[in-house]
Amino acid sequence: MVFVLFLGHNVHKIDKVNVYKMDFSRPEWCKVDMIGDRVFLLGGDSIGASNFGASCSASEHGLSSNCIYFLNNIAAEENYLHVFNLEKGTEEVQRPFRHKNGCALPPPRPPIWLLPTDD
Structure with a gap:
């Protein structure tokens, strides 16, 4: 769980950014400082009606390990990607939606989940 x-x-x-792991032996959430080769990808819409989070292997996808990737949709006009390195305690801000002429592109549409189905 990421806050x-x-x-x-x-x-x-x-x-x-606070990260917690469920300890199923108790059960309770325990705060952690490292997630190893994992990354969390966080997002949602600007009104808080939709939020999502996903985790994956960093090395398999060319991402920086032990990081939280967060698209700040709450500040809709910002449209920046924040990358938090948990080990170093640093934040990097990227502008992936910036158009070549320097203008910001419109915010991306809210995320959706695509799930496989069995026919």
Whole structure:
């Protein structure tokens, strides 16, 4: 479970990221500082009606390990990708939706899940 915490009411400034792992022997959520070769991909829409999270192997997909990738859709006009490195405690902000002429592209459409079906 991942929590992205903003600085006060400023949706443009992310204060910290907390990551928890379920300990099924107790059961309870335990805070962790490392996720190893894993990454979490977080997103949602600007009104909070849809949120999602996924985890995958970083090395299999060319991503930086031990990182949280977060598209800040709450600040819709921002449209930036935040990459949090849990080990280093650093944040990198990328602008993947920036058009070649410097203008921001419209926000991407909300995410959807595609699930395989058995016929």
